[in-house]
Amino acid sequence: MKYELIATSAMGLESLVAKEVRALGYECEVENSRITFKGDELAIARSNLWLRTADRVKIKAGEFKAFTFDELFEKTKMIPWEQFLPVDAEFPVSGKSQKSKLFSVSDCQAIVKKAIVERLRKHYKKTSWLEESGPLFKIEVALVKDVATLTIDTSGSGLHKRGYRVNQGEAPLKETLAAALVMLTNWTPERPFSDPFCGSGTIAIEAALIGQNIAPGFNREFISEQWGLIPQSIWNEARNEAEDMAKYDQPLDVTGSDIDHRMVTISQENAFEAGLGDLISFKQMRVQDFTTNKEYGVIASNPPYGERLGEKPAVEQMYREMGKVLLPLDTWSIYIMTSNEQFEQLFGKPATKKRKLFNGFIRTDFYQYWGKRPPREK
Structure with missing residues (x-):
């Protein structure tokens, strides 16, 4: 399956992240603090393993204008969440809002959560509440100038956490x-x-x-390794490639x-x-x-x-x-x-x-x- 992916970056590092994404073989578009590109399950694994300067890699589930809570609810519900989330998925929703009419982040989070629940209950034919006892999918609703972007984090801990830092000083550099x-x-x-x-x-x-x-993410785990969405064979392929390319x-x-x-x-x-x-x-x-x-x-x-x-x-x-x-x-x-x-x-x-x-x-x-x-x- 082809996904729209977003590599997030610190301000000022966008061009470096874009260069890394292109070096992996993916065309990309650069905006403030985010680099958007298309790729399959292998692209998710490879970009998590290889991107040295990105903060995290997210799947873009949907993007639309939302001026009212009703609009946010209905448009979120139209996204095919069942393509991403299994029936037992645990999916907390975080949020942020900048320069938007919908400025109450907690309300936006609650509405997005409710819309996804309704969509999944209908699809999986569940009359009762969803159990959320399975793998973790971290969903974010980000409102910027009345445009809502809904993403699913594939990295888990930020990509700066390589796994080698046993100890650090007072003001460690990321x-x-x-x-x-x-x-x-x-x-x-x-x-x-x-x-x-x-x-x-x-x-x-x-x-x-x-x-x-050496791929910077070679010695760590990613949240999306627990998903049925990306078979273990894909992660093995990506890690084998990283092993072969190390000098x-x-x-x-x-x-x-x-x-x-x-x-x-x-x-x-x-x-x-x-x-x-x-x-x-x-x-x-x-x-x-x-x-x-x-x-x-x-x-x-x-x-x-x-x-x-x-x-x-x-x-x-x-x-x-x-x-x-x-x-x-x-x-x-x-x-x-x-x-x-x-x-x-x-x-x-x-x-x-x-x-x-x-x-x-x-x-x-x-x-x-x-x-x-x-x-x-x-």
Whole structure:
């Protein structure tokens, strides 16, 4: 069966998610925070396994204009829910509303739930209440400018939950954003890669997964694996494909360092949990002590921003010292994400390019300093 699928994304990452969807072989359309494409059951399994920068993958059950509760009820009831939900499906309904006449989210949820129940009871010829003792289908009604979009989540936990994070620091970077930072650099697996503010190791781990072409969802489960809709053979096919495409013998030079020895220990634990413990080296070090005799490497990092009161002067001084250490590495490309608007002045050089990104709700810039191009191999 062909489904209309939506890969949701953080603001600013839409083009990356679209690029990933196209790389899987699916045409797509890009809107704010959502990438829409068509695919069968295998597409659902593959996109959950492979999308590094998407938040989750949903089936679009229906979309229509709704200005009244009656309209919401009748149009929801017209959707062929029996094509998705078995008679014993457990289906909680969540919701959100923006700039719409129907602004009471709890009422919208209750109406959608009632409409689906009526449709299923009629189809399955049930006179009594539906038991909801079977597999879980998370349904969402999202109203934006009076257009209701009804979706079924196929991922379960967000796709950033790769399953390797044993522990984390105070402000962990989402794995999806960390993967995006790596993908926005000019790094290739044969070049050195380093994160001098590694925290819990997320950027370095995502770089190693990308370097060996390991599907980010390979070691986790998805809510739709419990559905009769997608046979186990489909999931086996998708996982076998991921196994075949991984390049476990690709040598990598990926390193991470942090001033806090506890974070270095956490990074090592997370890397081992990801199956990459032997591939990434972590060590305790201040960024001011970063030295290397390697060439044409890439530094990608998410240093402290100095958002908290009293931290700013120390962070700004660190940016100055960082510039003195990193800028002389003229063959290296440097990529730094921070919300500090004075970063270029403090670092000591204007960026080659910068890109607006959101780290959670914090608006940041991704400052890009491109090093010399490596010589072409003869």
